Amino acid sequence: MYTVHKLALVLLVSYQAVAQMPQRQPTPNDTLKSPRILDDKRAVISVYAPKASEVVVSGDFQKQYKPLSLTKNDQGVWSVVTDPLKPDYYTYTLTVDGVRTMDPKNPIIKQGISSLENVMTIPGPETAFEDNITVPHGEVREVWYQSQSLGMMRRMHVYTPPGYEKGTTKYPVFYLLHGAGDDDSGWNSIGRAGFILDNLLAANKAKPMIVVMPNGSMPMNLTPGSNMNQVMSDMRTRFSNELLKDVMPTVEKTYRTLTNRENRAIAGLSMGGFQTLDVTLSHPELFNYVGVFSSGFFGNTIDEADTKYAKALQDPSFNKNKKVFWIEIGKDDFVMDANKKTIALLDKHKIKYQYKETDGGHTWVNWRQYLHEYAPLLFQ
Template sequence: MFRFRTAGRLLVAAVAISSQALAQMPQRQPTPNDTLKTPQVLPGNRVAIKIFAPKASEVMVSGDFLGGAKPLSLTKNEQGVWSVTTEPLKPDYYTYTLTVDGVRTADPKNPTIKQGISSLENVMVVTGNETAFEDNRPVPHGEVRQVWYQSGTLGMPRRMHVYTPPGYEKSSAKYPVFYLLHGGGDDDSGWNTIGRAGFILDNLIAAGKAKPMIVVMPNGSMPPPSTTGAPNQSQAMSRMRTLFADELLKDVMPLVEKSYRTLANRENRAIAGLSMGGFQTLDLTLGHPELFNYVGVFSSGFFGSSIDEAETTYARGLQDANFNKGKKLFWIEIGKDDFVMDANKKTLALLDKHQIKYQYRETDGGHTWINWRQYLNEFTPNLFR
């Protein structure tokens, strides 16, 4: 009993001392950041973007919601909160980035991000009927998995994202495969985050507009060369082309066809990509015409000197008398204001010269995910028909 009471008195004393110590510690003062909400969609589809930065002297915001216009300046109030309200925005998913005193930074109050190979951007959404095709709707959902593997081509661990359709786990059926490639500066997460690919496929399949399929989203960004001295543009393009093609053909495709229930033939393979991924799609399609029956090129073409070398580099595909017979769909789409339009036009001229058949469409807009999500939604229902 004596020991129990002694222990109890010691415990009470310790609690009292701790309480006194806490009372003597300087208390944190509340700030406007504690309750700050951003971004906020306001009536009329305007969006308020804010950041608490009381010591900053200048804050700017840029993003695809500006449609290519200059960054917006934020204004600081007396509490140190910087803010700006956009013009009315069409319902869609948008990326934006803050710059505080010249330093690019993510919005610390917005946890929704798009990851790239060397940067982060925040994502905001203005919902409406126009976003129904890409929203998380109450339909059966597939799964998107992060798949790590050892690349024999690159000698390093690599990651890809793989979408399997609703019911895949409970089924014994085999599925066609769609290889979906991202653009420069992004990685294999791009189509799954800001690209909304999983939700777009879910909604198309639920509506009966697309066949259930496996979608493979590999990392198309190659590691920088280890040698000193920067290669010229032609060398860099050739290296990127060779490395990506080798990794896809020798590492990614064999792993997918071994690990998943696939229909492993050209009639059940599709490939599409945006920007850099569109160039990679062209490279694989013309360099290996026997692999894919369905092809999509979004906002792309042969860039720089690659167009001058294409006649030689892609002689196999361009001169293949059966090339058109082996393609049920060769789809090319681009925005009218896209900065790669010149490369796109030169690529179309090359295809026309060799009587390569394709479907071509120009849309409004430029080189943005706003277009590429729409292109995926339009392209996918045509696959494996």
């Protein structure tokens, strides 16, 4: 009884303390929702910032990420209404008085190596190929491993198809690379790779496969007076070494994989596309399937490519050992010049490839579509 009385006294004191605290005044932020998707597919993005003097939003729903200015009402809520948007998944960020920040009312985010972005969904039948729908689902694991090449623990995401855990089948492997600024979570979060593969498999449009999404962002050795071309070359070498010496051996030791060239594929977007080109032309014996999305040899790397990859480019058996060499890019992509120069190099050496231009620019809206088109070509 003494314990009960003591507890009651503690609760009474606590209640009195709370009752004496100043009561918080409600604000419009308490009921604010953002983003709100209207029936006509426009999005309303809002933030409560009564003391701010300027708020803008930028995202891949705008061509070239052109910022939109928000307008403040008399309650301190800033808002903007976008144009009608094609159903898809979009990223955006707010900038309040010059400081980049998140939409605090939207908990859905995309993570990068040094930044975060909000994600909003414009629903519609066009997104069925990438949606989480009622089909058998595979699993996506976060896999940590010791990178001997880099001397640190590293992480990759690995997709295994439905039924993997209960079976004994060995599977082909697809190495899927992200772009600059992202990490190994990109293809699974905003890229929706797991759902895209699930839906393709459920529709019998693709072969069951393991998809490995490594972290292609390498530590940079920046010192005073560093030559950026040398830094980039070092990062390219680091990625190739880690892929070949750490990532691939870890995958082939841990998972039930088919380990010959005929059962390996690689593809990447932007920086990952450049890494794909580098690995493919440096080690043509590894992959029979190659995909390059919104990419090419950037900057001075195009000038050295003819020499650096001479052995592969001049090898008459190169084409025979590449069942698919797929290149795809948006017509408004800012890396189109690098893409065209890369194609010219391949044409010069009579390297065979399939090429496609789509609408749009350098965005995940395109890259998810490219994965949806590329994956069914693999291991057929």
